[in-house]
Each structure stands twice: as C-alpha cells, then as structure tokens.
Amino acid sequence: MGTRCEGLRDSLSPIAYYEEYSHFRLDCLKIDDNKELSMSANEDLAKERARCDFNVSEITNILDGGIERTKQRKKIESIALSNGKCCDVTPEETLGPKERYENAIRKSCLYTKIVKDQVLTLTGLEVLGSNSSVLRRTADAFFKDISPFLLHLGMFVPTIMGQGTPEQQSYWLPRALDFQIIGTYAQTELGHGTFIRGLETTATYDPDTEEFVIHSPRLTSYKWWAGGLGKTSNYCIVVAQLYTQGKCYGIHPFIVQIRDEDTHMPLPGVRVGEIGPRMGFNTADNGFLGFDHYRIPRNHMLMKNSQVLKDGTYVKVASHSKLTYGTMVFVRVMLVNEVAFNLAKAATIAVRYSAVRRQSEKISGEPEPQIIDYVTQQHKLFVCIATAHALQLSSNWLWKTFSAVLADMRGGNTENLPELHALSSCLKALSTSDSAALIEQCRLACGGHGYMLSSNLPLLYSFVTATRTYEGDYTVLLLQTARFLIKAWEQAESGNPVTPTVSYMEEAVVGNKYKWNGSAEGIIKAAYYVAAGKISSSVTSIRKRMKNGKAFEDAWELTGVQLVAAAEAHCRAVICDVYRKETVRLTANSSPNVKTVMDQLNMLYLSHWALERTGDLLRYTSTTEDDIISCQQRYEELLAAIRPNAVGLVDAFDFPDEILQSTLGAYDGRVYERLMEEALKSPLNAEPVNRSFHQYLKPLMQGKL
Numbered sequence: 001m002g003t004r005c006e007g008l009r010d011s012l013s014p015i016a017y018y019e020e021y022s023h024f025r026l027d028c029l030k031i032d033d034n035k036e037l038s039m040s041a042n043e044d045l046a047k048e049r050a051r052c053d054f055n056v057s058e059i060t061n062i063l064d065g066g067i068e069r070t071k072q073r074k075k076i077e078s079i080a081l082s083n084g085k086c087c088d089v090t091p092e093e094t095l096g097p098k099e100r101y102e103n104a105i106r107k108s109c110l111y112t113k114i115v116k117d118q119v120l121t122l123t124g125l126e127v128l129g130s131n132s133s134v135l136r137r138t139a140d141a142f143f144k145d146i147s148p149f150l151l152h153l154g155m156f157v158p159t160i161m162g163q164g165t166p167e168q169q170s171y172w173l174p175r176a177l178d179f180q181i182i183g184t185y186a187q188t189e190l191g192h193g194t195f196i197r198g199l200e201t202t203a204t205y206d207p208d209t210e211e212f213v214i215h216s217p218r219l220t221s222y223k224w225w226a227g228g229l230g231k232t233s234n235y236c237i238v239v240a241q242l243y244t245q246g247k248c249y250g251i252h253p254f255i256v257q258i259r260d261e262d263t264h265m266p267l268p269g270v271r272v273g274e275i276g277p278r279m280g281f282n283t284a285d286n287g288f289l290g291f292d293h294y295r296i297p298r299n300h301m302l303m304k305n306s307q308v309l310k311d312g313t314y315v316k317v318a319s320h321s322k323l324t325y326g327t328m329v330f331v332r333v334m335l336v337n338e339v340a341f342n343l344a345k346a347a348t349i350a351v352r353y354s355a356v357r358r359q360s361e362k363i364s365g366e367p368e369p370q371i372i373d374y375v376t377q378q379h380k381l382f383v384c385i386a387t388a389h390a391l392q393l394s395s396n397w398l399w400k401t402f403s404a405v406l407a408d409m410r411g412g413n414t415e416n417l418p419e420l421h422a423l424s425s426c427l428k429a430l431s432t433s434d435s436a437a438l439i440e441q442c443r444l445a446c447g448g449h450g451y452m453l454s455s456n457l458p459l460l461y462s463f464v465t466a467t468r469t470y471e472g473d474y475t476v477l478l479l480q481t482a483r484f485l486i487k488a489w490e491q492a493e494s495g496n497p498v499t500p501t502v503s504y505m506e507e508a509v510v511g512n513k514y515k516w517n518g519s520a521e522g523i524i525k526a527a528y529y530v531a532a533g534k535i536s537s538s539v540t541s542i543r544k545r546m547k548n549g550k551a552f553e554d555a556w557e558l559t560g561v562q563l564v565a566a567a568e569a570h571c572r573a574v575i576c577d578v579y580r581k582e583t584v585r586l587t588a589n590s591s592p593n594v595k596t597v598m599d600q601l602n603m604l605y606l607s608h609w610a611l612e613r614t615g616d617l618l619r620y621t622s623t624t625e626d627d628i629i630s631c632q633q634r635y636e637e638l639l640a641a642i643r644p645n646a647v648g649l650v651d652a653f654d655f656p657d658e659i660l661q662s663t664l665g666a667y668d669g670r671v672y673e674r675l676m677e678e679a680l681k682s683p684l685n686a687e688p689v690n691r692s693f694h695q696y697l698k699p700l701m702q703g704k705l
C-alpha cells in the first residue's frame, strides 16, 4: 500500500496486477480497462502543503525530542523499512485466524532479525531505552494488528529488569534479549483481573526439594489474557500467591518455563492454549494457562523485593509493599506514549482524507468543497491533532517523573511512589479513554470509507479501546488517584504541605471562587479550581454519609461517581498545565510561525475542554455566561486560524505510508485508487462466480432447494 510496498509489484499496474491474481477481466466491474487508475498525487493535498506557513520539520523535531532524535528515528525507520518485506501482498485481515497468526510470527521474526542485526549495532542497548518508542512505532509497518512478541519486550523483559536480583538479571536478560527464550506476563485470571490480591494461583514452597509448586486450584484460577501466551511463549512471568511455612505472603512474580525449548511442547503439568477470537489483538495469541502441581526451582521466584530462603524463611527486602506492582506502573507510563502515537496516526489519516474528499455544496451550483472546509469537520479533527500533542508532551513529562522516582527508589527512598502511582493511574486512564474516543471520531469523520478496514481506522480503534481496559481499567485507576487526592485534600485542609502536582489545593481549600480569565494560564487555573471543587464535594459527601452512620468504606463506595469525576478533573488540569508549559518551553527558540501554530493548537485544546466543562466552570468558579460566549468565539476563531496549516500539522507527525497502512491517509492522497486496489485484493474477487451460487443460490432461485 505504501510506496515501498508498491515496489514489490512495480512491474504490474494495478489493473494488470488485479487481472493476474483474479483470473477474470475488469470489465466485470465496469472499469474501462484501457484507462490506468491514476498514479499521480492528489492536487488538493499538494495545494494544502503549498499554503502551510510553517516549517514542518521544526515541529517534527519538537515532537521527536530534538533534531538529533529525528535523525536517529529516521535512520532506524529506513533500515527497517528498506527491505520491503514488511508488507503483505494479501491483506492481513483477509486471512483466516491460523494463517494470520503464522504470518504475524513470520513478520515478528523478520522484524526481530532486522533489529538484532542492523538496529542494535547502530544504537546499542539504547534501542530498549529512549529508542523503544521508535521501535514500537516502526513495528507498525510490519503489523496492522499486534505482534505476538509485544509482551516479551513490553512486560516480560521489564519485569525481570524491575523485579529480578542482579544475579537473576544476568542469567535471564541475555537469553531474553537475544530471543533465545520468549516470554509473557501472566497475571490476570478467569476470575480476577482488577483485584489482584484475589488471584488464586498458588506457589507453595517445598524446602525438601527447594522448589515452588505452582498450582491452579480451580477453573477461575486459570491465567487468562496474557499476550503471546497461547502459542508463542516458552516462558512467562506468573503472578501467584506465595505460601511458605504454612503462611500466605500475598502475590509474587515467578519465572516459569511452560514449553520445551526444543520441541515447544507444553511441559507436563502445564495446560496452555489460546483464548479465541477477540475484538482486536487477533494476531497476539492471547492465552490461558493452568498448572497441576507444577514444580519450579526456588531461584525462579523474582527476588529483588522479597525472598524465600532455602529453609523457607520469608524475607521482605523492599521498603514499600507495592513494589511488586512495578511492571504495571512502568507499562501505564509507556501506554500514554503508545496512545498518543496511535491518535496521531488516526488524525493524519482523517485530516489528509478530509482535504481530498469533496462533498455537498456550501452554495448552490458552486464546486463541492473539501470536507475539511466545514467548520464542524474542523471541530471533529483539530482537537485530535491537539490532543495527540498534549498526550505526547504529557507522556514525555511523565517519563521524566517516573525516571526520577525510580532513581530515588534505587537509593531506598519511596516517598514519591504514591504520587507517581496516582499520576500514572489517571494519565493512563484519561489518555487511553480520550484517544479511543477521538480515534472513533476520526473514523466517523471519514464517513463510509472510514469503516473500511483498509482505512486502518477500525483496527486502530480496536487496539486503543483495549488500552482503556488492560493494565488497569479506567474507573478502577481513577479511583486509585482519588484515594491520593482525598488524602492530599485533608493534608491541605489541616495546613500540612502537599506534593507538587496537588499544590493547587493549598489555595483552593480556602473556598474562594476563581474568577474566569480567558488566557491560557487562566483556563488552566480554572481547571484546577474545578478539580478542587469536585474533590471538596466528594469529601463533603463522604463526611456526610459517615455522619449518618455509614462506615468509611461504604461512604467511599457510595461517593464513587463523584470520586471518579474528581480524579478525571484533576488529571485534565494536569494535562492542560503540562501541555501549556511544555509548549512554551519547547517553542522558546522556534521560528515565529511554529510558535504561533503550536500556541493556537494549545489554546484550542484548553478552550475545547473549557467548553466541554461549562457546567463545572459555572458551578466551581465565578465564570459567567459572557465568559463562555467569548470562549466559544475564541474557539471558532482558532478553528479558522488552524485550518490552512492542518495538513502541515499532520505531516509533521512524519509517518511513512508503511506505518500508516491506510488507503485514506497515504501521503499522496490517491484515496480512490487505493480503495479500489485494496478492494480488488479481496479473496471474494478471486473468481467471477463463487461456488455458493451453484450450491445454494441457484437451487433457491430455481425452486430446487
């Protein structure tokens, strides 16, 4: 579909290609076979690029984190994409489940080999650190859906790094990084995903043999969901309830071999398989796993945070009881970047398509406008570009926060862990939820063609909507943040110091209402006041319920709806704040037009959320109706101001066509030609008459059924 993929079939024009593979003439489809489908780029898109008034690569560099990082990314991308083998001649989605999986494994091995042989020599182990998002992004040229290796790199390796002792790391990591073993992360069970203290798999220490006995006592204790578990992995992290000397010490991580390294057969005592078709992730062989008194060596328990000695003595090493949850915190942080990237892809597809697509008449008899010229279309799309920026910059900021807390913890200081947990929980919840909703908005903005799998929007949606659930469900994570906020509010009320991300409470506890001011800083302050108002209302409700005789747990539960809304408002204010500060910081030395367009996008995001939350502003600040009217007016002016630069802004995301994998979003805008080319690849077009005609239709039509 992308330019290099076309290289695979360069010698054939689309029509000749189709005829070659379909065995019948195109006149069946009433296409004039004397005419080639157009190979020239779309003129409207070319005009859009000509009118863009800022330097596109400057914004690319900002989003990449600097010009050097852009160069590095492009180098990695070109290595991975240059051999052209990433493409499927037959679209992935037209294959059966087995063929799809096998094809995904073929491509995963191919990509891994490219990374090992060519990328690692270029970057060294940096590829797994600051360049991991580049690898992740490049992988999308190989997979429309998900690689079965995602969990190996995304969770298996990070768990060994985060939970293993130095000795365990030096034993397991070289094998895992060299792909001599492939692993996954099996925590969730049929019966429990959210409430991990309730997991039922047991790991009981036997001092006589110095082994753990891993067991699944009942159906609900079967592991369920882990990506790459069904068919691909031969090892996995199993999270199980640890029993030693007759006592349960709660959940702990273990490295468990599940398949023979040579034959790949499941080992005796292990029952493993794939969980069946899902809404997305259909190439990721998500699996189930059960154990029948299966024995593993003692040193396969990951022992950085707690240990079981040879005699069965349990020793707690870590200074914080939740450090075993570290991999989840890490992946939540990574996910903010992951969904920002996917939203940027969707925005690129929908904006380019909207510049190519013409529909209806604004004025009777006039030429049909590009649909991007409808203000309602701009309203649907420009917030997607702005949100992709907001989440990308928030994700960089969160990563820095995460790294700082990690460094503190290496020195034994876990003081900032609760704040990191609260932040990563709410940012994961909001970023995944916003991105899923906006990717769906992009699909809707593309009308009927957005519904085609070849647009790539449905697959992007099915992938991103899952991120709202996995690694901690949206509501559950916001309730975690709410716990932190309520405690912080009580601290602020009693005049004690609070941590930086909730410092706004110190001013807000006094109870004054904030007077609206339409500047960026004014909107952000109003957002913090809304958050403070919602937290305060939640506290009042909890106290009132307790005064009426409810226990704290019941009062908390009954106040759940308000608590989730309070955590959402807090997180929205944090995103607005970080997005503003980072925009100002990153454009300090930019050219004037880049500064202007980045500022416009930022203001659009802030105004959008102010308008989405007018009820809250009226309730928790002194905002008036006139303030709302001027905010609406400013928002509409921003849509008009951004319009000429919209295509330039999505070009700045700098996605090669191979990564976008979209008929609607390719750089040259040959939308209709690509839609037809992809349609012609449908297996149903491989023969003029399907055999079901003879088997069923004809007998039915002739009354002989």
Ligand SMILES: CC/C=C\C/C=C\C/C=C\C/C=C\C/C=C\C/C=C/C(=O)SCCNC(=O)CCNC(=O)[C@H](O)C(C)(C)COP(=O)(O)OP(=O)(O)OC[C@H]1O[C@@H](n2cnc3c(N)ncnc32)[C@H](O)[C@@H]1OP(=O)(O)O
Residues within 6 Å of the ligand: 132, 133, 135, 136, 139, 150, 151, 153, 154, 155, 185, 187, 188, 193, 194, 195, 196, 197, 227, 322, 325, 326, 328, 329, 331, 334, 335, 338, 417, 418, 421, 470, 471, 472, 473, 476, 480, 483, 484
């Ligand atoms: C080619 C590729 C290249 C590179 C790849 C790179 C990147 C890829 C990026 C991303 C993709 C990776 C993988 C993607 C695909 C799919 C993976 C999916 C995986 C999974 O889903 S794994 C399973 C995840 N499961 C969950 O998230 C479960 C959610 N539940 C929980 O976390 C907990 O149960 C919950 C809800 C937090 C409650 O825990 P618990 O009952 O123990 O605690 P309490 O509620 O009682 O609270 C007590 C106390 O502890 C605090 N606390 C809770 N958790 C934490 C924590 N993590 N850290 C710190 N503190 C925590 C809590 O707030 C309470 O504090 P308090 O008493 O209020 O002070």
Ligand SMILES: Cc1cc2nc3c(=O)[nH]c(=O)nc-3n(C[C@H](O)[C@H](O)[C@H](O)COP(=O)(O)OP(=O)(O)OC[C@H]3O[C@@H](n4cnc5c(N)ncnc54)[C@H](O)[C@@H]3O)c2cc1C
Residues within 6 Å of the ligand: 151, 185, 186, 187, 188, 191, 192, 193, 194, 195, 224, 225, 226, 227, 281, 286, 466, 469, 470, 471, 472, 473, 474, 475, 476, 479
């Ligand atoms: C595509 C995909 C990939 C996955 N990959 C993995 C993997 O690799 N490894 C792995 O271990 N797991 C994996 N999971 C599992 C995932 O982590 C869980 O599904 C997720 O954590 C949600 O848990 P649950 O399914 O138990 O939902 P539930 O907790 O049953 O949630 C159902 C509903 O109940 C609500 N709810 C639950 N508890 C509360 C509460 N305390 N308060 C208020 N509301 C509540 C939720 O908000 C939700 O609306 C994957 C899941 C998916 C969809």
